[in-house]
Amino acid sequence: MMHDSQNKMKVMVFGANGLVGQKLIKEMNSSYEIIAVGNGVKTFNGEKEIEYHQADITDSARVNELLRKIEPGVVVNAAAYTDVDGCEANKEKCWKVNVEGVENIARVARLINTKLIHISTDYVFDGKNGPYPEDYQPSPTTYYGKAKLASETVVIGSNTRYAIIRTNVVYGKAYPAKASFVRWVTDELSAERRINVVNDQFNNPTYANDLAACILRIIQLDAEGLYNYAGADYLNRFEFAQKIAEKFGYSPNLILPIKTKDLGQLAKRPQNGGLKTEKARDRLGLKILGINHGLEMMLQETDR
Numbered sequence: 001m002m003h004d005s006q007n008k009m010k011v012m013v014f015g016a017n018g019l020v021g022q023k024l025i026k027e028m029n030s031s032y033e034i035i036a037v038g039n040g041v042k043t044f045n046g047e048k049e050i051e052y053h054q055a056d057i058t059d060s061a062r063v064n065e066l067l068r069k070i071e072p073g074v075v076v077n078a079a080a081y082t083d084v085d086g087c088e089a090n091k092e093k094c095w096k097v098n099v100e101g102v103e104n105i106a107r108v109a110r111l112i113n114t115k116l117i118h119i120s121t122d123y124v125f126d127g128k129n130g131p132y133p134e135d136y137q138p139s140p141t142t143y144y145g146k147a148k149l150a151s152e153t154v155v156i157g158s159n160t161r162y163a164i165i166r167t168n169v170v171y172g173k174a175y176p177a178k179a180s181f182v183r184w185v186t187d188e189l190s191a192e193r194r195i196n197v198v199n200d201q202f203n204n205p206t207y208a209n210d211l212a213a214c215i216l217r218i219i220q221l222d223a224e225g226l227y228n229y230a231g232a233d234y235l236n237r238f239e240f241a242q243k244i245a246e247k248f249g250y251s252p253n254l255i256l257p258i259k260t261k262d263l264g265q266l267a268k269r270p271q272n273g274g275l276k277t278e279k280a281r282d283r284l285g286l287k288i289l290g291i292n293h294g295l296e297m298m299l300q301e302t303d304r
Ligand SMILES: NC(=O)c1ccc[n+]([C@@H]2O[C@H](COP(=O)([O-])OP(=O)(O)OC[C@H]3O[C@@H](n4cnc5c(N)ncnc54)[C@H](OP(=O)(O)O)[C@@H]3O)[C@@H](O)[C@H]2O)c1
Pocket: 015, 016, 017, 018, 019, 020, 021, 038, 039, 040, 055, 056, 057, 058, 077, 078, 079, 080, 081, 082, 097, 101, 119, 120, 121, 122, 148, 167, 168, 169, 170, 171, 178
């Protein structure tokens, strides 16, 4: 489905105010006609000419109306209830947004014959054997992970053309700033506060802009199926915090190592999580970049 005047395919992005949504819009704006969809009023700046709509993805009538009116060639769903402990405490909301919301989008995508690109997580795994390849058997330990796994099943079962991208520990600059591990560490260290960081949770953190570039490539190649996309460096949170301190010029002495069991988090975090990315590298031709690159790019991101 093409846009008449510019001959650009319409790409609708749900979750437009989120970290990944913002990066997607920035990455794809010159190649496609972007229709941004957010939960409330538009809160991000930049890309002022973007068409923006409000829709709560749990409102099936609204999702239906919007998708049928716009008829995009591709829908990217970056909307989710992403607070992992919040999902544990508020399971109903988690399921409604992260599963039923996705069902609402997938159902209409199928009806209007639109491809759906959906974002998932390494939290579909229990963290005993990471980093995980795409075909490893999921076994989530958190309610968030259970719901995200169910969202994958919904997308696959919807019979619409789809790609699912699993990622982990996404970081990058967003406006207004979004909660992320990098933001928490830099906020605390810049205020010279000591932080306790676990040294037994391993992942391969993902620079949000690189994830957006991966999704752009998936659209360009019209790739389908399940792909992991994550950064090159597999390390624990304590090590990641130290790299952040080093890069941003804060004292690493403020970072103290602790164990997950001492943290008392509501949701049981996977410890050896993370994702293998050979499939994305080989089939999508993507470079898998590391933390030094991502943090350096973040430091240079001054405009938005
Ligand atoms: N960030 C990570 O470390 C990470 C890791 C693995 C996977 N992922 C996945 O990546 C995707 C994007 O996450 P992100 O990091 O960009 O998270 P984010 O910054 O929290 O953005 C999520 C967006 O979804 C919106 N949203 C929530 N409920 C909604 C609803 N009912 N209707 C419409 N929009 C709703 C939120 O809007 P409001 O805030 O206005 O409600 C927010 O703008 C998600 O699928 C997430 O599961 C993220």
